[in-house]
Structures are given as structure tokens and as C-alpha cells.
Amino acid sequence: xxxxxxxxxxxxxxxxxxxxxxxxxxxxxxxxxxxxxxxxxxxxxxxxxxxxxxxxxxxxxxxxxxxxxxxxxxxxxxxxxxxxxxxxxxxxxxxxxxxxxxxxxxxxxxxxxxxxxxxxxxxxxxxxxxxxxxxxxxxxxxxxxxxxxxxxxxxxxxxxxxxxxxxxxxxxxxxxxxxxxxxxxxxxxxxxxxxxxxxxxxxxxxxxxxxxxxxxxx
Amino acid sequence: xxxxxxxxxxxxxxxxxxxxxxxxxxxxxxxxxxxxxxxxxxxxxxxxxxxxxxxxxxxxxxxxxxxxxxxxxxxxxxxxxxxxxxxxxxxxxxxxxxxxxxxxxxxxxxxxxxxxxxxxxxxxxxxxxxxxxxxxxxxxxxxxxxxxxxxxxxxxxxxxxxxxxxxxxxxxxxxxxxxxxxxxxxxxxxxxxxxxxxxxxxxxxxxxxxxxxxxxxxxxxxxxxxxxxxxxxxxxxxxxxxxxxxxxxxxxxxxxxxxxxxxxxxxxxxxxxxxxxxx
Numbered sequence: 001x002x003x004x005x006x007x008x009x010x011x012x013x014x015x016x017x018x019x020x021x022x023x024x025x026x027x028x029x030x031x032x033x034x035x036x037x038x039x040x041x042x043x044x045x046x047x048x049x050x051x052x053x054x055x056x057x058x059x060x061x062x063x064x065x066x067x068x069x070x071x072x073x074x075x076x077x078x079x080x081x082x083x084x085x086x087x088x089x090x091x092x093x094x095x096x097x098x099x100x101x102x103x104x105x106x107x108x109x110x111x112x113x114x115x116x117x118x119x120x121x122x123x124x125x126x127x128x129x130x131x132x133x134x135x136x137x138x139x140x141x142x143x144x145x146x147x148x149x150x151x152x153x154x155x156x157x158x159x160x161x162x163x164x165x166x167x168x169x170x171x172x173x174x175x176x177x178x179x180x181x182x183x184x185x186x187x188x189x190x191x192x193x194x195x196x197x198x199x200x201x202x203x204x205x206x207x208x209x210x211x212x213x214x215x216x217x218x
Numbered sequence: 219x220x221x222x223x224x225x226x227x228x229x230x231x232x233x234x235x236x237x238x239x240x241x242x243x244x245x246x247x248x249x250x251x252x253x254x255x256x257x258x259x260x261x262x263x264x265x266x267x268x269x270x271x272x273x274x275x276x277x278x279x280x281x282x283x284x285x286x287x288x289x290x291x292x293x294x295x296x297x298x299x300x301x302x303x304x305x306x307x308x309x310x311x312x313x314x315x316x317x318x319x320x321x322x323x324x325x326x327x328x329x330x331x332x333x334x335x336x337x338x339x340x341x342x343x344x345x346x347x348x349x350x351x352x353x354x355x356x357x358x359x360x361x362x363x364x365x366x367x368x369x370x371x372x373x374x375x376x377x378x379x380x381x382x383x384x385x386x387x388x389x390x391x392x393x394x395x396x397x398x399x400x401x402x403x404x405x406x407x408x409x410x411x412x413x414x415x416x417x418x419x420x421x422x423x424x425x426x427x428x429x430x431x432x433x434x435x436x437x438x439x440x441x442x443x444x445x446x447x448x449x450x451x452x453x454x455x456x457x458x459x460x461x462x463x464x465x466x467x468x469x470x471x472x473x474x475x476x477x478x479x480x481x482x483x484x485x486x487x488x489x490x491x492x493x494x495x496x497x
Binding site: 098119126151152167 | 266268277278280282287294300301310356357361369404423424426427428430431433448450451455494496497
């Protein structure tokens, strides 16, 4: 637009001569015509401000506030609603790479498969026997305790009552282990890598009053 | 065939006439009550001395060695897990780098220079980890076979056994102490641990109820106030500390596994005890 304007202005400076051969001139003036174009304003006129009713605004705010409060209350009551497991898709990237991530394994011979099946059965038997033994020993332990309690009851009702009280000191009971190798005595574990996320605030002591003032103004 | 049944009935009768007069009348095989047994009913109810004992267990610290079938099965589980698994991120990276290295070697054979080089390959990282592991020196699983030390047989459950003077003789038993008036059986067991093993030992008692009882008769000639003793066993787990036998009633102590108990204890005592101790 600006270019066009300039072109017009330049054009208007050149005196127009007309066709010489006809000896006729359209304009008798020798001075340039100097017609002008107004400046281009690259903006549109301002919109008129609409007047809003303050009561209406307050009502709208109150409504929004109420809606948020309701949502908070609902969240407090039911907790965060979790996505159902069926709808979880899993990692898209891994799904794409599934074939690439397959292992190249040698095919097992029939003998190997048989051996595995036999070992599984042996293991089942072994664990079954172990479980039965464990149950039996637990039963004998319970029997022993019942017998001890009845023997105690024969001697003294008071002691018996003391013995059948619940031991509230016992729970929670925590035992560690067993582990692969025993703990090293006096071992000082080295620090791992960590990132310090503690926020630090740098305020000069002389500035405290101004900082506080700023804080209050906020 | 009829003889054992009759004998059985007779013994049943004998028992019944000892305790119940009503039942005696209902049994009409022999009308006459046995005079021999009647004389025993006249004796008083036997007096028992109450004794609390601590069954102090040290739980295994180190995992037990796998036996043959367990080792086999563990091996199988490991291979199955490997076979069912997919390549991890690290393995994928390793594979890619290997392929790249092979390609580069081929190109260099033909005299083409390629600018791309990996600074730290997955193999390098793995080697680094291996070196770090080698530098770490874990404590040995082997232990000194000192029966007095709590730190023996780390993969087994151990029991504290003491040589205690009972009557005139010394016996290998679980530490015990007579109950005194005004305390519960558990409190006397706790007191027993403090007095017989020193103050260093720190244990946690499991519940208020005794886990077993052992009864034995005292010899008649001693002329004591009690006819027999009832020992109530309270289980406790060892937490920290060593045993310091200080009292003169206890001369020695040992930490034994369940299998070793029978070499030291009275067979009857051992039978009772092993019923409520789990491996």
C-alpha cells in the first residue's frame, strides 16, 4: 500500500505533455497536479466497550465457584477415578516393537520337554509333602500350646487368665531376612547419586522490610 | 479274641472307679470295687512347682542352601523366565550396537571411513558393572563352628541351651526359673532370660501364652514341698547381644540347631520340646 502511494505521488510530480503530434494538450497547467493520498492506518477503529452488569458478573463468579467446590467435594468423597484396566492400552512403542524384541531360541527336543514335565511333577510332589509336614507340625504346636494352657489352668486360674491375654506389644512384628550373604559388621554404605531438590531463597538481611512490604502488597 | 477286650474293659473300669462313683455303678462287669485303687484315691492331689522356661530362638540369617530338587527347579524357572521374556531396552541397544560395529568393520575393509562412533557401548557399561561387583567383597556365608557364638550355622534356626543345675545334677535344658508369687508366667520367663543370660541379650517374646509344657516328678526321698515340676515354655526371638552366663546355676551355654538337641538332652525332655519347635 505504501509503495502504491509513493508511486502515485511521484507520478503526480511529472508534468503531463500530451500527444505532441496532434498539437493538442489536455492540461494547460505546467506545474504538477500533486494529488495526494491519505496515510494508510493499519488498525481498525476501537470497539465500543460493552457495559456489563456487576451483579451479573458476581452471579457468574459465584456459579463457577460453586461448580468447582462441588467437584472438589465429589473428589473428596470418591477419590480419584481411575481408568479401568480394560481400557489401558499399554505402551504403543513396545507394541510396535514386539516382533523385534522376540528372542531367537533353539527349538526344544521332545526329550527336553519331557524332562521339564517330569521335573514339574516331582516338584509338585515335593512341595505337597513339605506342605503336609508343615501343617502337621503346626497342628502339633497348637496341641502343645492348648495342653500347656490347660495344665496352667489346673494350677491357677489367675495365671491362666494372664496367659490368654492378647499381647498388644507384639504387633506389628518385623523380621528381616534370610538373605544371601550375612551383613558386614560396621559397613558404611557409600552414598548413591542424588539430586538436591531443596529450594533455596536468597534474601539479603537488609532488604527484609522491603521484601515483607512487597509480600504484603501481593 | 475275648481276652484283650476284657482286659481293656477292666482297665477302663479301674480308671473309672478312681475318678467317678456314678460311672462305677453303671459298669456292671465286676460288682465289687477294687480295694487296691481305693487306697490311692485317699492321697492328696499332687503339688506342682511352677517353672517358666525361655525357648530363645535365633532365626536364620542366611538363606538355606538349596537341595538337589530345589536347585534343579530353580534352574528350570530361570530358563523358563528367560525363554518367555522379550528383549529389554538394554539388550535391544546392545544388539543394535553389535550390528553397527559389524557394518563398520565391513566398511573399513573396503576402505570407507565412517564418522559415526559410539562413545560408550552397552558392552562397556556391562563390563563396568562387572568390575564394580568384583570390587565389592561380601561377608562370607561360612562361619566358625563355635557352639557358644550366636553367629554359627547362619542358615539354620538356633536355640539357646544351657547347662543348669536341677536338683543335684546338671542338665542341658532351656534356661528355666521357678515362678514366684505375684508375677505372671511370662514375667518370670523374662526374668529368667535376664538373670541367666546377662543383661546384654535382647529378645522379643512371642505372645503371653506358653507354647508347651513339660512335667516331671521329683524323687520322693528329697522330702520337698512339691511332688513334681511343671515347666512352661515361652518362645522368644533373639534380637541382639551375646549370652553372658553369670549365675552359678548355669555353667555353660550353647546355640544348637533342632537336630543337635537330642545329643545333649534327656530323651523325654527332648521329645516334649521338639514337638513345639519348628525347623
